[in-house]
Amino acid sequence: MAFYKEYTQELDTAAQELASPVYQEAFEAATKAQFARVPFEHIVILTRHPNKIAWYAGDQRQRIIERIRQAQLKWFNNWIHQYGTGQSFTIENEDVFDTLTLHLLNILFRLDHGDVITTKNIREEFEQIAKTIKHCLITIKAANPMKLNKTTLLCVRELLQVLFYFTLDNDLVIYLKSLGLIDLINTIMQLSDNHKEILLHAYRILAVLMSEADIKQLQNAERIASVFIEFIQSTIDGGDRMKERLHNNLRSLNVLTQHDVIRDELIKQNGQRYFLRCALEKQFDPVKAKLPSLQILLALSFNDEFATSLKNNTTFMEHVLELKTSSDENLQRIATALIWQLETRPETKDEHKEMDHQSPKSNKKQYDIMISYSHSDNKLCQQILERLEQEKFNVWIDFQKVHGNLTETIAEAIENSDIVLICMSDAYKQSPVCKQEANYAAKRGCHIIPLVMTPKYKADGWLGLITSDRLYVDFKKMTFDDAFKQLKDQIQRNRTNAAQTPVINQKLPENDHLLSTSVAPQPVEIHVVLEYPHCIDMWTEEHVKSFLVVKKIPSLLGAFQGMNGRLLHRLYDMCQSNQQAMFVSLKEDVAQSSNAPSLLTLKDYLTFLEEIKAYIPYKSGAGAQINPTSAVCSLM
Template identity: 45%
Template sequence: RLSSLEILLALTFNDDAAGQLKDNSQFISNLKMLVTSSTNRHLQRVAGNLLWKLEKEETTIAKSHETSTISDITLEKYDIMLSYSHSDKDLCYRIHDCLVKDNFRVWIDRDQMHGQTMVAMATAIENSDFVFLCMSEAYKQSAYCQSEAHYAFERQCYLVPLVMKSGYRPDGWLGIIASGKIYIDFPKLGFDVAYEKLKNEIIRYRTNQTQSTSTKKSRRHGLAPKTINLSVKSDEQNLSVEEYPHCINQWTTTHVRSFLINEKLESLLPVLGNMNGRLLHETYKRCKAHWDLMFQTFKAEVAADNPEKLLTVDTYIRFLDAIEKYIPIVPNDSFKPSTSASMFCTLI
């Protein structure tokens, strides 16, 4: 029974399946009975999550968007919400403990709560500055983790992807949500270096927020200004254009930035400016396969970097059109560029 409900929870991310479940009044009634009367906490948890996805999530997101248009000035209860799989708990707990020592206010579900789990999760996301996605294959396979990440994404929270396992790179739904963001790879960098990079990312975002809008109140955090050591260069610095190869897969980070500047797509520098050509190529493929979702991802990233900037559909379309000529031709590809540049790229 538990496995069946977990499968149904995963299916709720499909709109058609969710609609059919929502219309089944007997099923909804049984879920409510499980939440209130079951002695099995795991059944309570999955039943509560199903009810949240089917009855509450959509209206909660809509209300949050209405609220966000009323006022941009908020005082969050937490600095950070940690979204993680229980399989990665040791590393996540270590990150949590260090953040708390640095006086950050962190929400984490240490006890794998049951009952009104999704309500508690949603409240934590709504009242946090940042949501850290602790990425691993176990995280991707968990319907609970997908619910958390999806809700945070729909809320347009500032997401920071953390790699939990050596060599892991997200794909599927997690790859889409994390696309265009800089991963902080704890196994690759080592804990101390990765944690410093994580703190710098927090400071970078808050510094941009403070500088961009003078009406916003500075939010309290646990790092003194003298410890700021930003590793990310501002978009206004070093905007010289370097000639780039015809094949996108040969581009360096400098080539990518030169391409964006040359095509007058500087507004996308915060989203794509730290990628090399292969990562940009992968992002392009995701844009073609998930046009609307990737546009919303780009838009949220641009706004997160500078709330006064708005990514337009025109800019997004110009980006896709401009980059297409540098994409290599792949046999049986459903979206083949047909330019001499891409043909050259294929030949080499």
């Protein structure tokens, strides 16, 4: 069957009957009886009518969906509530149950088909259904403490599928987070005996609910990556019948690639071969398959080794160059971002363009403010922009002042702005393009002001590292006027600080302490050690000092004074547990240390973690390998 746009009498009849109590009666009867005993007129209502509406793409679609939702959401909530009563129920035919619930969920909840939530009461019904599903899962967990039975597995699968559809709406995601579902869903997965469909739905839900810390606590990045790769592999050649599932899996995986451990696992398991196919081959939908695949590849390219292999893929690079002139703005943007990342990455920019984080330039920039944001937060960004312009600030934002190459234009805007506003939200953190912008602003030492764009948002992972030592302006915790006043105050403070900071055009002589306005740092005597014991636990204080000098991270010398290898090993483990918090803590230690030649930068912190890794033994476990460089540690 193909999509059609003509509104017919048959379609009107289908909508009318699906919104009637007759549908409810037919559905409940059919799920409890052998399908052969279901009257023909009920079969029409339960299967043919939903199909008729599913393939309709005309201008009356939203009205039809709303009509059915208004009529059936309360009934659906009551129907699933039976799972939460603890009573047993019978499904006579699993295939029939699958078919009927699939049709029902497609009509009520397929937000990925553009059937958006348009009224307050429907949104409230969706939230109530989410709450009921949580209650059902709690009851199911209590009734099945060891393992879910076959019937319960079917029900759990459908309940999780509804929750997955809810994750496609930003406001519903906020509500789902408030329900505290993460531990519950993890437990349900454990009880499901690795049921593949349940694992897939669960991971797709958790993809948008989990923080960086949650992902690390799970300690199953390998399993998460393998589940998605397996389902993408099984759907990529499935044609029209499987394309929606492929699209949804790519969408969810695109969200998960914000997490370093997931990215590393996808590369390790060679998942990129499927993303490259979706990006390059013509049979895949340009928006629903090609775009998320390119976004995933961009996220993976933050791994230097993978970036090199991608850059050396001539076919891919030629295709991306072609996409720079695509008529689709999103494809054009991701293509230019990939080229920027792979060919003109910030690390390769001319050194004279680098800004010293501690020494702002005195020359007047072209723009007062640059706004870095996700298009999901466009409405609030527009409000902020309008108020800034009313206050006579010269603001750069991409929907106003883009000419030519988008990514290069954004990079130039960052370079030529006094202040960069980072508009933080889940959508921002999940976007590799936004990550690229924020990283570049941080690397150039820009004055960054983080703005909270969604309720109760807390930055973590890479975004937390960039913004952790800065004062947030929360536009959802206070009124817009109060938040804007706070933003304006911060902008003014940044301007005042920049104006009062002396610009030093040449390096001070080493012994000219009179020209310095701060206390001169005390020299730290370093004896460079050319060889280190393979096991970090055997390092002396001198080894630690030498390591910091050789690796060009002297900012940590003061904070690490008196620290031997064993203590350094423990510090590394603490950093791995919570990189954001440890960055803040070390930054404070460095600032208080009289031996610190400069403040701790994000670059120095990440360099330390990367360089010390070679001397840290891998944790033992089934199938684990020992880091060859530190193999001796395993013998201690």
